[in-house]
Amino acid sequence: MYSSELIKGTLKTIILKLLSDNDKMYGYEITHKVKELTGGKIQLTEGALYPTLHALEAQGILSTDVVNVGNRIRKYYSVTPNGKKVATEKVNEFSEFLDTMIFLLDLQPKLG
């Protein structure tokens, strides 16, 4: 499992990418999906996830849908049209950042 500092900087990117690819998701589903996709290497903490979700909603990047599930309410998060742009920007930015880090840390696999 990666350190929380590393995850903190990429949390928004992860959330936005996941929600862009899926129509709508709820909090538990997001943590579960991330854990599943990364083989448990990235585990989002609820203490970081929900504040970020609420902040993104306040900024108009995400919107919520309330659905009754059995005897309780479930809030589904989805990306707004405006948020789609932000998601792409975030992913692109991180991809460039990765390239830079690979170069900077000299992680290029050696040929031959």
Place this chain on the structure above:
Amino acid sequence: MYVLTDEQIAFIRNDIRRNGIELEELQLDLLDHICCVIETEYTAENNFEAFYRSILPRFYKRSLREIEEETHLLLTFKNYYAMKKIMIISGTFSAFTVLIGSLFKVMHWPGAAMLFVLAIALFSFVFLPILSVIRIKEQTKTKDKIVIIAAAIFGSAISLAILFKVMHWPFANILWTISLGILFFLFLPIYFFGGIRNPETKTNTIVSSILILIAGGLLFLITNLRGSHAFDEAIVNADQQIVENYQLLSQKNPSDTVAIHPTINEKATELCALIETLKVKLTSSVSNDGKDMKEATAVLLKGHLTEPIQTQLFDKNGIASARLKTIQLNVKAFEKLANTKINWNAQQVKDLPLSYVLRNLNLLLLRIRILQHTNH
């Protein structure tokens, strides 16, 4: 999959609320999340409440409240980074400007006043307010928030008081006293009694309080800072001698000694009378009843550095403006008549503290009398 009962859901929701989650939206999120965890991991043979208690710590490091606080922080600080940027830029700018302004002031270069006004206005009205807002958001206890507000008000007020003092603006002393009042009677008690109760911060609080007391005490010490009494006395004595010499010359009949130009005699007496009247006007403008003129003059002559400039007296509609103009014209005429320069300019008088103005006028009176008696 386990299915939660309504009672269990109500129990969880209440517990979340009791743990300090007040935002309804957040309660719903957490409730659903916890229910999902229970549904996948709980087996009915365990005690439900014990199981719930065992999974709850996964959600936080210290307490569940953290999530609410973090959400608040992110929600209220949409422009957190912009604020931080403005704070750092304004702080750095005002710090350097104060330093450069002080250098200008010490070197008597022009523009020092403008730099001071700019720096302290930025510091008191931009930097400190933003800093305190950011710091307040980080605190959870009301007491800590009040301490920050008190400190910020004190910082702004004392900086403005110093600015007003340096610029000789009115109300500087009142502002100064209010600032120290805030420090001693608002900030320090809250800070001290708040911090001393917590064993962790006890020593730090005591040491900081001592430092603040000493700093405040030193500031209080210079509240009435001015020249020493000996210096005051020397100035008043010199002034008295000028007045005495002037009176001696005034009483002396000029025709006794030398052959004097008759018009000079006449003009000198006329001019002196004009200046005397202006002096009385100026003195009575600050003396309450106008009766005890002698005492008022003495008080006026003693004050110098700390006394504000009395510019309004010489403003367009000020009580002394027209008189000063007449005196200026008469001095020029007298110079021509006596064929000597007196080197007196009404403009110099306008921006001086009142005590300086009186001294300046006394000196002018003496000069006129000397000219009158030496001209032949």
